[in-house]
Amino acid sequence: MPSHLFADRPVPQPPERGPDAVDALITRTRRLRGDVDAVRRGTLVDEDDPGARWQRALCDLAVHQLDDLGAHLDQLRNGLPDGTTAPAGDDDLIAYEADHALGTGSLLSRVGSAEWNLLTDEVNWSEELYRIIGRSPASGPMTLDELPSVVHPDDQGLLTALVTGALVDGRPIDGEFRLVRPDGRVRTVHMTGEPVLDTDGSTASMWAVIRDVSALRRSEAAVRDSRDSLHRRQHFERTEHRIAVELQEAVLPPWQGSLQFPLGGAAELDGAALDVAARYFPSANSALIGGDWYDALQLASGASLLSVGDLTGHGVTATSSMAMLLGALRGMALAGVEPARLMVHLNQLMESSTQPALGSAVCCRFEPASRTLSWAQAGHPAPLLFRDGTGQILSRPDGVLLGATSSPEYEQAELELLPGDLLLLHTDGLTRTGAAGGGDTARLLALAPRLARVRNAQEAVRTVVELFGGDGREDDACVMVARIGS
Incomplete structure (x- = not known):
């Protein structure tokens, strides 16, 4: 059996070349320990962020282990002092x-x-x-x-x-x-x-x-706890993201390509037909599912309701609020409520919600017989009108964000549309693409010559996608195009 050694008794010196090799290891260990400690000090610990806690715990554990390694090497080089x-x-x-x-x-x-x-x-x-x-x-x-x-x-x-x-x-x-x-x-x-x-x-x-080994075991326990907390957080976020996506897909209109109003065909229409297409743009961070929506609805009178909107926030909270708001909008529109009154009621709904948020929206009612567009907005970008190869921003009637105040007043504007006109509605995330995209409303208006040549609303949406559908989008967005037929 090997002879026993006290941990604090001198040990034989290493071979002649040993100290130089051990000194080099000690220097490297101390340098590495300093680097890890610098990372540890620079790690901001947010108690609500499991990932940050996990990183800090790993740094703490690494520092403990490097301290132990350095002390082992010191003992290997020098042995323990005599005469203790x-x-x-x-x-x-x-x-x-x-x-x-x-x-x-x-x-x-x-x-x-x-x-x-x-x-x-x-x-x-x-x-x-x-x-x-x-x-x-x-x-x-x-x-x-x-x-x-x-x-x-x-x-x-x-x-x-x-x-x-x-x-x-x-x-x-x-x-x-x-x-x-x-x-x-x-x-x-x-x-x-x-x-x-x-x-x-x-x-x-x-x-x-x-x-x-108390300090070492505490560091290891901290790493395990923070890692488990991080895994639980990641599982929760994946689950929430899946639910948000499923809820969004369930609420947004299911139609693909162009949607023709009236739904029964032009033979049933005494007036202008309406060709509608839309697209949802996800953000660059696909994990951020927001509250943007678009909707097109044929009313009992033969008129059509077009709307786009955006709620603050992301995830299940935003998509569930969006589902509530869109359901209420559809119900009131089918009951014949005009766009300005729609905004008043939607604001009341936002105020009474258990999930406080702010929202913007624009609602347009199109009467095919007179080709009259009645519309109102709540803190939302105005629709763009493209006619004869040029584009313009419609003058916005007054209206504040939904949920911003308890007694707002919303104005309603009207204009007559002409055959071949193209109306573009969008959420503000479309033109807020950051430095990578650099997009703004002027770039949309510059599409006027190209949009004048499209054959239907779906081609118009594809044209917008070519310009604004790339990477780098800070937020999700929606765009809807309605083309006025003869």
Whole structure:
């Protein structure tokens, strides 16, 4: 069996070239430790952000491990100082606790050793072991029978099994348990050791090295907890995103391509036909499902209602509020409520909602017989009118954001549309694409010559997509095009 070594006794110096190699390792370890510590200090810990907590916990764990590695290398190079003596009183215990309360204790101040001679009943402890256990050296070392008294009750059986296995079966000791110090504080220690046999093969003594791993285990626990919290957060976000997408798909109109009003065909229409197409643009961050919507609805009178809108926020909250608002809008429009009154009622609905938010919207009612467009808006970009190869922004009637005030007034505007006119409605996210897209309303108006050549609303939407459908969009958006037939 190998001879026992105290953790704080000198060890033989390494070979001649060893110190240079170890010095290089120490330098690299210290440099790496400094880099990791710089990352740790630069990591802002947001208690509501599991990802940030996980990153900080990993940095803390890495620093602890590099501290241990550096101290191991220092010991490998220099050995422990000669002439160590046990302290005379409790002052060193207080200093030890002060160091560890601040997290400044080195590896060497966290490792102690002991030897129990079974033939002479002599017990030798290193001074660091007294500090780890919180025992005054004046009280002397503890025998193997006394040692379980400072072990946590739940771990006493483990210690007994480790010691019995070493003394009876000759097995090496390698286990971890908790110590309860006299002040009530609990520390986690890792114990390694072996029995020492005499010439006839019987156990003469046992040695052990006891390392205080409390700080390391706390860091590992913090990493596990923060990682689990991050995984739960990610699972929640994936679930919320899936629900938001499904809710959005369920609420937005199911039609693809162009939609012709009236739905029964031009033969049933005494007036102008309406060709409608629309498109939803996701944001560059596909995880952000917003509250943008578009809708086209044929009313009982033969008129058509066109609307687009946007609610603040993202995720299930935004899409559920959008579903509520769009359902109310459809119901009131089918009941014959004019666009301006629609805005008043939608504002009341937003105010009474349990999920406060702000929203913008524009609602247009088109009468095919007179080709009259009646419209109102609530803090929303005005529709664009393209006629004879030119584009213009319609003058906005007054109207504030939905949910912004309790008693708003909404004006209603009217204009006559001509055959071949093209009306474009959009949410503000379409023209707010950031530095990558650089888009604005002027770019939309510049499409007028191209839009004058399209054959239907779907081609017009494709033209808009070519210009605004690229990457870099800060927010999601909707666009709707209505082309007036003859």
